[in-house]
Amino acid sequence: RKEVEQDPGPFNVPEGATVAFNCTYSNSASQSFFWYRQDCRKEPKLLMSVYSSGNEDGRFTAQLNRASQYISLLIRDSKLSDSATYLCVVFAGNNRKLIWGLGTSLAVNP
Amino acid sequence: DTEVTQTPKHLVMGMTNKKSLKCEQHMGHRAMYWYKQKAKKPPELMFVYSYEKLSINESVPSRFSPECPNSSLLNLHLHALQPEDSALYLCASSFRIALNEKLFFGSGTQLSVL
Numbered sequence: 001r002k003e004v005e006q007d008p009g010p011f012n013v014p015e016g017a018t019v020a021f022n023c024t025y026s027n028s029a030s031q032s033f034f035w036y037r038q039d040c041r042k043e044p045k046l047l048m049s050v051y052s053s054g055n056e057d058g059r060f061t062a063q064l065n066r067a068s069q070y071i072s073l074l075i076r077d078s079k080l081s082d083s084a085t086y087l088c089v090v091f092a093g094n095n096r097k098l099i100w101g102l103g104t105s106l107a108v109n110p
Numbered sequence: 111d112t113e114v115t116q117t118p119k120h121l122v123m124g125m126t127n128k129k130s131l132k133c134e135q136h137m138g139h140r141a142m143y144w145y146k147q148k149a150k151k152p153p154e155l156m157f158v159y160s161y162e163k164l165s166i167n168e169s170v171p172s173r174f175s176p177e178c179p180n181s182s183l184l185n186l187h188l189h190a191l192q193p194e195d196s197a198l199y200l201c202a203s204s205f206r207i208a209l210n211e212k213l214f215f216g217s218g219t220q221l222s223v224l
Contacts, residue, residue: 043215100152
């Protein structure tokens with residue numbers, strides 16, 4: 001089993017749609033969780049950290065389920081500019097490294 | 111608008127060349143990273159410097175040689191690379207290596223080895 005798993009997609013959705021991505025992780029000692037966004041041929045940029053109680057930033061909501069070892073990202077009212085690859089990233093304190101998922105590709109269509 | 115600056119943006123080199131990639135940040139971050147990224151793959155960690163000391167080396171071949179001259183600068187020296195080393199090389203920094211530290215990436219150097 002991969003340490004961090006994501007559905008690679010692609011997800012093709014119309015503008016205004018709501019879309020959700022899930023990510024599972026295998027190391028129960030994982031302590032910090034992040035969603036990064038990467039546009040084609042650009043560097044990854046932090047979208048949001050994921051907190052135990054769940055957190056929201058505008059149209060984006062992140063949730064963490066420690067019992068089932070997954071995190072999710074919900075995007076409401078999708079915009080064309082949301083088209084990108086969304087990378088799930090997990091920090092496991094025992095090896096002090098970030099573990100990256102393969103990413104989920106999102107295309108928002110007019 | 112990134113606060114981590116990488117040069118050059120593009121580099122083409124032959125297998126016998128020696129070149130260097132440079133990275134600079136002035137955010138006072140004490141952890142700096144080199145990542146390698148192939149198309150449609152996530153970034154792959156190569157090296158981590160913490161307080162200017164090499165903290166993590168992910169078994170990277172010796173043809174890649176990192177250097178951290180001071181807390182703001184990170185170099186990656188390249189020598190006798192192979193065509194399969196062609197990739198996007200990303201520098202990143204964070205305040206330190208710790209639980210909730212966020213990485214700030216530079217825009218990368220697209221490297222082609224002929």
